[in-house]
Amino acid sequence: MADPASYRPAPGEIPDSPGVYRFRDAARRVVYVGKAKNLRSRLSSYFADFAGLHPRTQQMVTTACSVEWTVVGTEVEALQLEYSWIKQYDPRFNVRYRDDKSYPYLAVTLGEDVPRVQVMRGAKQKGTRYFGPYSHAWAIRETVDLLLRVFPVRTCSAGVLRRAQLTGRPCLLGDIGKCAAPCVGRVTEDEHRAIAEDFCSFLAGDTGRYIRELERRMRAAAAEQEYERAARLRDDVQALQRALEKQAVVLGERTDCDVIALAEDPLEAAVQVFYVRGGRIRGQRGWVVDRVEEVGSADLVERFLAQIYGPQFDGAAPGEAPGGSADPADGPVPEGTAAIPREVLVPELPPDHEALAELLSRGRGSRVEVRVPRRGDKKSLMETVARNAEQLLKQHKTKRAGDLATRSRALQEIAEALDLDAGPLRIECYDVSNLQGTDVVASMVVFEDGLARKSEYRRFAIKTVRGQDDVAAIREVISRRFKRYLEESQASGELATLGGSDSTTDSSTVRAETGTESGSDAPERPAAPGRFAYPPNLVVVDGGPPQVAAAQRALDELGVTDVSVCGLAKRLEEVWLPGEDDPVILPRASEALYLLQRLRDEAHRFAISYHRAKRSKRATTSVLDDVPGLGPARKAALLKHFGSVRRLRAAGVDEIAEVHGIGPGLAGTVAAALAGGDPAPAPANGATGGGEPHGAQENAQGE
CATH class of the missing domain: 3.40.1440.10 (GIY-YIG endonuclease)
Structure with missing residues (x-):
């Protein structure tokens, strides 16, 4: 270095x-x-x-x-x-953008003597016009099947074409009218090329001219009483209209634009593009990028525009956006390029957007506008594209996380980086959440064999910490979690080694068993495992050296020595070990770092959701909650009758008793509670006001 x-x-x-x-x-x-x-x-x-x-x-x-x-x-x-x-x-x-998959295009090989229509993927070839990209190849074939009725272009391979030329017999498509059969001379090569060019013009957006021409010919045939020919032309018009219906109309007819949206996390970003030509969505495409550079959203947009439209900056052949074309004389077009539209809609303006717009204008040969849509249909379409980008990133991560070999490599990399004896099959991650020191909570998420095990998630209401002290909160939650583990292990007589990597029993199959009294004939029955029965191989905390030290101190106080601890610092993505002055720097593209980040992000999400739930519950707490015998239905009836607690407090006992379901005794209890006096005892019928004690739900989830 x-x-x-x-x-x-x-x-x-x-x-x-x-x-x-x-x-x-x-x-x-x-x-x-x-x-x-x-x-x-x-x-x-x-x-x-x-x-x-x-x-x-x-x-x-x-x-x-x-x-x-x-x-x-x-x-x-x-x-x-x-x-x-x-x-x-x-x-x-x-930064390098790469396709999230290989997208199929509808290609017309105008560079050949007899042009052919086909589905193509990969690098674009010289002398070929491309339309798309399409999400599925079958969508292309459906469109082609409809259009061949009106534009009977050759679709057969070179071998089939040569065989037909030698035998003088056309293929099946030629017999049923879906190929003009230039192979046997039914049309000349020039006539067939004209058909192929009309096919391209229709796909490029010049649709009205062909439909109007067919309708004119249909009316003329009907006027001449050639009804069979008129019926065929009518069917041709309907075929073209069905082909157009497959492309959604989203904007005005004269709108040509590319709509670009991002979804990102600290390591990766997904880009989704909708190509709109003539107001219709002609294609869709996605990319995934590794965030190698320290760049924000605006910089990502700038680099994406440079890559996707870049070949036209330096005179290279423009790629084929939906409805566009590549000049056969310009040479092969790199995969991933696109023709420049009149308007590029982006989620955030690049730092040098004016210079970039000028460069795009030079490539197009006319003015190009780069802007962020603020209202109307274009903003709505941008939101749709953004949702697609989010789905793309989620699918990419799911595909990466779901691969067994990838997960195994991630666990092995973690073991090597942290100097563990074996890959940590069970990892627990902890995070703390609070709002300016109020409603302090913590979460515990569990990954087993690299996958989330949500049934093992736990959440904690922090009891001893007040204020923004994440270090003390981490120490408390680790202490409570492992103290419960030790208690449950002792109570059940479980002898499994705590976090033992040399154990031959998988942690997911360990079951505590309790025996019967001596001399009993009753068979042994396995006891249900406790909520904290399974120990982890590795504990991960969200934070740096202070949080890691607090977690390790909590384990040491309990005598737990076989569980490894590390922390993942969010700002720099550094992995910290207890007692180490320097962090472990994992390669940014490593599967180990990706797995640790997923753990940290999931723990953060789970903690935030619990914290918000507690805040929401506190915000909706009423003075009526502590009145014995007053359940949700009766509280709702009182508030509906009086309109507010202030009016209820001003009411007398007789007025309160007029509410349906409120008797004189309960009315006196309510009035005394609202007046600040001691509420009367609960009614003898045992009504408890509905719901469990305040701490019961928290204890069920955490403790």
Whole structure:
């Protein structure tokens, strides 16, 4: 690892003009490319305060051994040069977008002598027009089947075409009228190409012209009493209309835009794009990105726009957005590119959005607007795209978490990083939640074999801590959890080693058993395990050294020695061990860090939900709650009759007794309670006011 000070440029050497810079490692490989309005200010930030840098930036500057820069005239030129260098060098520390899956396109091979319609995936080829992307290949085939009735373009493979040319016999599609059969000379190659171009024009959005022409011909045939031909033309019109109905109308007919939304977490982000052409959603696509750089949402948007539209910045062939085309003379188009629309809707404006809009305008050849929709149909569509992005990120994480090999690798990486004897099959994670020191609660979530085991989740109402003291709260909750474990183990006679990694019995199958009295013939019956019967192999706390030390101290006081402890600090994603001065830095792309983050985030979510529930319960607590004999139905009846507690307090006993279900005795109890006196004893019938004691629910969940 290099010391950044060893290659820091001399003072005054860096210009203060716009430019692009490159960090190189010892082998002269470019590891990072960036741009800046002011090179001096931007580059100085990498060398000013190393400790204040984000961990990923620290890793980058210590991996690099030199930095160089190129001065440009404008911010637009800086954007263009940055994209070119990222494409050329593929730096390891720059954000890289990748498709969440391979999307199918509807392709028309106009570069061939006899164009063909087919489903294609992967890199785009020279001389081919692409339409899509579609979410499913069957959606393409349904659309093609409808359109071939009107535009009978060849769909067969090259082998089938050659065989038909040699035998002089067309395939089945040629016999049923869904292919113009250029292979046997029913149409010339020029006539077939014209049909293929009409097919492309219709898909590109020029739909009204063809429908109007077919309707005109249909009326003319009917006027000439050629009813069979008129019926066929009518069916053709209906086929085109059904093809159009498959594409939802969301905006005005003249609207051409790409709608982009993000869903992100500290390590990854998902991007979803809806392509709208002619007011209709013509396609949809998703990407997932590893957050290698220290970037916010605005920067992610800028880098995404650079990648998706980038080939058109430097004269490369534009890719095919739905309804667009690629010029066959321009060469192959990289996968992931798109034609630039008139309008790009984004969730947050990029830092240099004006320069970016100018660069997009140059690529399109006319004005392009980059903006955030604030109201109306476009904002509603943006919300829909955002929901799709959230689903994409969730599916990506679920797919990653559900893979057995991936989970096994994560547990093994954790064991190696924390110097454990074996992978921790059961991990418990704890988090504390409060609002300015009030309603302090904690959560315990459990992952077994890398998967959440929600039936084992527990929540705690902190009893001894007042104020914002997360360290004391962690110590209390760890003490309570393991004290209960030890009590249950002792009561049931369980002899399983606490957290023993050398035990041959899986923790999920351990059962405490109680024997019968000596001499009894009754068979032994397994006892139900307690709520804290199973010990973890690893305890994870949300926090740094203070929280980790508090958890370890709680275990030491109880004599628990076979449970490992670590903490995950949220800001820098560092893993802390008890008594260590330096954290364990897991690779940011490691499965171990991903699993620990899932644990921490789940514990945080569970704690927050419990904290909100307690706040909500406290906010709705009424002075009537403590009146003996007054249940929910009677409280509701009183409040409905009087309208408020203030009016109820001003009412007399006789007025209260007029309420349905309230007798004279209970009316006196209510009046005394509201007047501040001692409430009368509960009615002899044993009514308790409905509900369990205040602490019962908490004890059932935590203790």
